[in-house]
Amino acid sequence: MVQASMLNEIIQKFVTSISGIEGAALVTPDGLSLVSVLPSSMDEERTAAMSAAILSLGERIGQELVRGLVARIVVEGEKGYSVMVSCGRDAVLLVLASKETKQGLLFLEIKRLVRELMPLLG
């Protein structure tokens, strides 16, 4: 059984303690929300589905175009980043960050977060 409250705590802490992070969500690979800390304007269910969809497409590209294992999908908009990473077999992590966030730092923090979440996801 996934410890939802612990996952929630970790995600919550990640979003509030790192500057530039505007939201994060953990979803199942088939697009159901597990835990999310998102701006109130965003629909949790749709966001979860979208994250799963784009990660699956990205992974398919990695495979089809022989790019190997996909580390992350980054959607860079004029207002900021959406980063999708696989978080083990049972979850996908979405992180929203502002445009001002340093990319290297962002990816590093996401890696750390994934490492922290993985053991809890079994």
Next chain:
Amino acid sequence: MEILKIAVTGNVGAGKTTFIRTISEIEVVDTERRITDEKIASWKENTTVALDFGRLTLNSEQIVHMYGTPGQARFDFMWDIILNKVHAYILLVAVHRPQDFRGARRILTYINQRVQIPMIIGLTHTDCEGAWQKDDVILALGLTNQNIDLPVVDVNAENPNSVAQCLLTLLEQWQPKPTT
């Protein structure tokens, strides 16, 4: 060369991915993930989360591109993306799961509110236990009054001939516009 783009849509487990796999001449680009929703996971292992893509060459001038949509409503943004780019669509309905008819009706309404393109309805799982009769399905989908000429065909998504027949029926539905 003319590319005819069609969408294959319908509820979870209607047979969309199978339909495309059965007829595609290329290895299908699919995006299936393991189902975590327990209600569905009890009878189905994987589900499409983005799209399926398959291709079929009809003749020296025409190619069909098939785009399968995800079945679950939470992926309706993919329906938008796909349906805005196709020339026609097939709605697959599993007739042995009447509890899904409402969902099929919802998809139909969703699409019809956004695009007016040729379509047909393909009834799948007609040989399964508890399968509804065609007329009853048509009634349940609310298709009796309007769309009198709407073609409703039986299709076995695992049978290449049956899938081809369904595609041809759809192709007959419209005079394809030239595409680039």
